[in-house]
Amino acid sequence: MTLKVTAKAAELRAQGVDVVSFGAGEPDFDTPAHIKEAAKKALDAGATKYTAVEGTPQLRKAAALWLGKAHGFEVNPKEVMVSAGAKQSLFNAFHVLLDEGDEIIIPAPYWVSYAEIAKLAGAKPVPVWSRPEDDFIVNPAAVARAITPRTRIILVVSPSNPTGAVYDEKTLRALADLAVKHDIWLLTDDIYRSLCYGDARFVQPATFSPEVRKHTIIVDGVSKTFAMTGWRIGFCVAPLPVIEGMSTLQGQSTTNAAAVSQAAAVAALEGSTDELERMRLEFDKRRQFMVKTLRAMPGVKLVEPRGAFYAFPDLNAFVGRRTPAGKVIDGDPALCEYFIEEAKVAVVPGSAFYAPGYVRLSYATSQANIEKGLTRIGEALAKLK
Numbered sequence: 074m075t076l077k078v079t080a081k082a083a084e085l086r087a088q089g090v091d092v093v094s095f096g097a098g099e100p101d102f103d104t105p106a107h108i109k110e111a112a113k114k115a116l117d118a119g120a121t122k123y124t125a126v127e128g129t130p131q132l133r134k135a136a137a138l139w140l141g142k143a144h145g146f147e148v149n150p151k152e153v154m155v156s157a158g159a160k161q162s163l164f165n166a167f168h169v170l171l172d173e174g175d176e177i178i179i180p181a182p183y184w185v186s187y188a189e190i191a192k193l194a195g196a197k198p199v200p201v202w203s204r205p206e207d208d209f210i211v212n213p214a215a216v217a218r219a220i221t222p223r224t225r226i227i228l229v230v231s232p233s234n235p236t237g238a239v240y241d242e243k244t245l246r247a248l249a250d251l252a253v254k255h256d257i258w259l260l261t262d263d264i265y266r267s268l269c270y271g272d273a274r275f276v277q278p279a280t281f282s283p284e285v286r287k288h289t290i291i292v293d294g295v296s297k298t299f300a301m302t303g304w305r306i307g308f309c310v311a312p313l314p315v316i317e318g319m320s321t322l323q324g325q326s327t328t329n330a331a332a333v334s335q336a337a338a339v340a341a342l343e344g345s346t347d348e349l350e351r352m353r354l355e356f357d358k359r360r361q362f363m364v365k366t367l368r369a370m371p372g373v374k375l376v377e378p379r380g381a382f383y384a385f386p387d388l389n390a391f392v393g394r395r396t397p398a399g400k401v402i403d404g405d406p407a408l409c410e411y412f413i414e415e416a417k418v419a420v421v422p423g424s425a426f427y428a429p430g431y432v433r434l435s436y437a438t439s440q441a442n443i444e445k446g447l448t449r450i451g452e453a454l455a456k457l458k
């Protein structure tokens with residue numbers, strides 16, 4: 074569905090139509106200059122060869138220090154495995170931890186890749202629904218009810234794609250207790266960790282106790298934080314036997330992440346954070362504008378996103394209405410098609426995240442685009458009768 078909308082937007086743009094896209098899953102900012110410079114130097118210094126499968130010693134050490142500093146505990150570089158993006162880290166971890174028929178609990182609405190990767194590993198994704206009235210934070214009691222003898226992983230993604238929910242400490246403690254009690258993994262996807270706004274604070278469950286830490290697998294990376302999506306660098310912090318399994322798997326798939334990208338990632342992790350803060354503040358400004366504007370549209374319901382760079386409004390009030398051409402809007406995919414045709418605005422249907430009647434708007438686009446796109450969406454919604 075996402076691809077259909079994106080393809081339609083691209084087709085219109087190729088025809089010279091002025092399309093506003095809210096589809097982006099990546100920062101619109103460029104990678105900070107000092108990181109690109111470090112990569113150019115690294116190429117000249119020979120970062121053109123294979124590296125160790127688990128990553129260069131420099132990057133594993135830099136990642137261990139960076140994560141240790143962020144979370145306040147020591148990370149052994151040997152417990153860090155570097156991959157081609159957080160997505161490959163998730164792929165490795167799921168394949169190593171999940172056997173045929175095992176179950177992974179995924180708070181929904183969720184990013185589609187979790188379920189698809191779990192299925193590739195032969196496992197069964199078990200969605201547990203979070204409610205808008207709970208700010209899209211999953212209820213630990215519902216997670217507890219979903220645990221079976223086949224459950225191997227409870228997944229947590231905070232801040233969340235697509236909802237922007239940032240998990241509070243109390244909920245995380247309850248989820249961590251479940252993982253310890255049932256002796257299963259708590260796998261945290263921290264890829265949006267540095268993008269929290271207002272009074273929202275990121276909490277890493279492994280900080281709760283050594284026991285929780287033993288049950289936690291952390292996935293993190295540079296993609297969203299440092300505007301480095303195309304460099305493809307992610308990492309996973311896990312106990313040594315899990316690292317060994319992931320290394321065996323990756324050794325037979327992609328081998329190592331690109332050497333030059335690993336060198337760039339070292340510069341990112343060791344360099345100044347001024348640029349990051351500038352990007353975060355800019356995202357926050359856009360977020361506030363988007364929240365205010367969407368909430369002012371009659372019929373639109375929106376839980377305030379507190380992290381990442383997405384707004385996830387509920388447009389169910391418009392399902393069942395008719396377009397000016399007389400077509401019935403029978404769901405969010407039809408609504409997205411209508412937005413493209415009528416308003417020349419691309420948004421991602423909520424059904425892509427198992428949330429019918431919702432749409433996802435990324436604010437990783439300029440303030441001018443946001444203003445123009447939201448005005449068009451407001452006008453298009455007002456025409457539905």
Ligand SMILES: Cc1ncc(COP(=O)(O)O)c(C=O)c1O
Pocket residue numbers: 098157158159160161184230233234262264294295296297302306307
């Ligand atoms: C929740 C979530 N996790 C992981 C990723 C993948 O990150 P990477 O680009 O580092 O593979 C994404 C990218 O969209 C994401 O939204």
